[in-house]
Amino acid sequence: MKFGTSGLRGPAEGFTPELTAAYVEAFLDTAAAGARARQLAIGMDRRASSPAIAAAVAAAARGAGWEPLFCGALPTPALAGFAMARAIPAIMVTGSHIPADQNGLKFYRPDGELRKSDEQPILDAVAGRPSATPAGFALPEPDPAARLAYRQRLLSAFAPGALEGLRLGVYAHSAVGWRDMEELLSALGASCTVLEPSADFIAVDTEAVDPAALARLRALGREHGFDAIVSTDGDGDRPLLLDAEGVQVNGDVLGALAALALGADSVVTPLTSTSAIEASGWFAHLARTRIGSPFVIEAMETAPGTAIVGFEANGGFLVQTTLDNGGRPISPLPTRDALLPLITVLAEARREGVAVRALADRLPPRAMLADRLPQVAPDRGHGLVAELARSDAARRALDPHLAHPAAIDTTDGTRMVRADGVIVHVRQSGNAPELRCYVEAPSPEAARAVLEAMMARLAARLGG
Template sequence: MSIFRAYDVRGLFPQEITPEVVMRIGAAFVKYTGAKTVAVGRDMRPSGEVLFPMLCVGIMSAGAKVVDVGLVSTPLFYFSVINYDEHDAGIMITASHNPAEYNGLKFLRGDGSPIGGDSGLPEIEKMVGEMTDMDSVRLRNDSLKADVQTKEVMDDYMSSLFSKVAVDDISPLRVVVDAGNGMGGHVAPKIFEKLPTHMTPMYFELDGTFPNHEANPIKPENMEDLQDMVLSSHADVGFAYDGDADRVGMVDERGSIVSGDIITALLARALLQDHPGARILYDLRSSKSVGETIAKRGGESAITRVGHAFIKKQMREENALFAGEVSGHYYFQEFNYLDVSDYALLLLLRMISKDGRPLSEIVAEVVHYSHSGEINFDVKDKQAVIDRLIATYKDKAEKFSDMDGVLFDFGDWWFNVRPSNTEPILRLNLEAKDDAMMEEKKAEVVAIISS
């Protein structure tokens, strides 16, 4: 089934993500995990209200109890699963940053480990595919007498966040937050009401049709309103959440976007002050500045594949303190290796407060190269393109990796081309020692990909 992706279930509603399919997935999830109690949350998409009762039907028909944690961001959902002993697993109804016509499901075990393409999702897909229409009738009938419990988790989540970052460590900064009409508008007010900052909210109204812009901070066009507001309000920093608020982007006081890998470097630097020598991971699209910053601050580092399931697994295996992705996901050992955007935001506010300099000056200390940003290509034969790149560059490269797509490192420049795990495209990231070389090499590689 095409809705089963590398990390989750996602598709168009109601063409692909139907109440019937979601019901069957709920039943299969319980059978696969053996969960007795499942926490279920949802974001603000209107279709979530349609899918939620049928997901509950499937879960309860398989013999498990449902605890409704209500409208939640994905970090808040994660917290609701891992911090209460009675919750064996959880399902979140969300399509993250995808447009309004999409919805989907994210899955989590009670210990915080995800269920993805290499950790159970194919088995659940197989179970769903084997169900018949008669099974669906039985599922509905078997769940009729079951009750859905409810649980409020926001206060406990706030207590957890502020047990790790003291309010007194944050100055009365001028902050702009763009929630993009997503779940950040539900959580951010609770955070900032405790802080001495002066916060200007943007698009905090929960609206799953995303009337102002797509809630995806990795796309520069979605950051323009935030950039303008930071400049016009003379703010010290701006933040932008994605739809389910598990990612966060940042803009400095000059209105310039700070890329996700540079945010990783800044967070690593801050965390290493309290955890000297810790191991930190970053995805292979990241600037070399990240590894250099970690080494300069006395930490250990390693690169990872792209994708939360791979990163969380590697963090556990290597006992990593922290990991960051270019896409704006930031993972913390303190939160069971899960991506918690709100904690990243608080750490960044603390860093800016303690440093005292403008954010742009702090960023300038860790940016040493010219990066292309991520460039996407629609190609008919992805493997043919990758084979062509290998034939052209492998023998010339000082280092080569096929960990995730292909990565060629020539010393003063490098690039990675990888197939998307969620879309039918190839993604290029390239970095060089200066702007001139970056533009030259980008044109060269783009020509080969496009030929």
């Protein structure tokens, strides 16, 4: 088990009751100070392993003298909002977008997401804690309060009929909140068709969607005449939006469009988001961070402005201050959310009477694409990333244009800017044993060509 960019991750079978109890108790001992009550909110995604791990979390909490509040299978932002409103800690059992045989624990302090500085004290406490098997705990019927509050926050943020007349496909797969998404969109006036719900867990990475799934969705879009297709990752904090032609609107573009529509004057986003955001001139203040919501949150807390938001390249949208959406307040929720940016951009397209793609095309023409190499051990991945930062020869082997780049940034991985403005960013994932590559170019075609070449050469290098 290890902490990644957002929570503790590892093989599902590794989350034994003993190990789970050690982490839960360590978290409550070191990071839950200031809780208004000795209560722990617990939620989970739809992985087969999640109920047993959630029961182990609840048993550990009760054994430590905390009351477990089981909120059921629900989106991570719903659990987070519920806990923050009550100033109590929370644990979400989720592996997010990583494979089904993996899982994780995402921790929330009473005041919000766990910070990177909280991780080492937890690890130290786990290392010094004797192994003990907690008493068993049968999960009760879930309390619907967290889900209902999440839905109400979104419904109250938009005028009735905000999506009237839109025909939407809802790609359900095994997303924990697909029913909430379909019901919210319908309540706001859209006509929704649910696509491909699955009882088995399907890992959907919104930054690297399976090409076969995209092809199926495009065909369904043509068949039904959808204005857009919407979805999320497994735990509902990363959005997926396909336009009427079945072309994905990248998460960073979606985030920028939502921030603009919601009147944000200050935006925080990681290095991997498109440089078109700067070129747009849409925001008075823009800050860049390392990858991971904890870094975005820390920067939002000190950002200037009165309407402060953040978003990641995956589209997960964070709200730091109360926003005014045409006289309708949107309360702060400083953790990734998928539905607010999706609804905001769809509502803006409908209000203006234009296609989603027309909104996306208002950004300067930059295309960002990403892919990943699975099963890359951290030591190998980090070694290659470091070599690319220091070695002309290593960069030349990857791409002759990178031998002498216009700029190199090592804030998070190695981000290289070619003389022609094309950006290649290589980093080892903090959530899974995989190497990620991001490419930004003037057009989708150029980005795809560079990305395919990069992935082939990275695979050859690591396979050799």
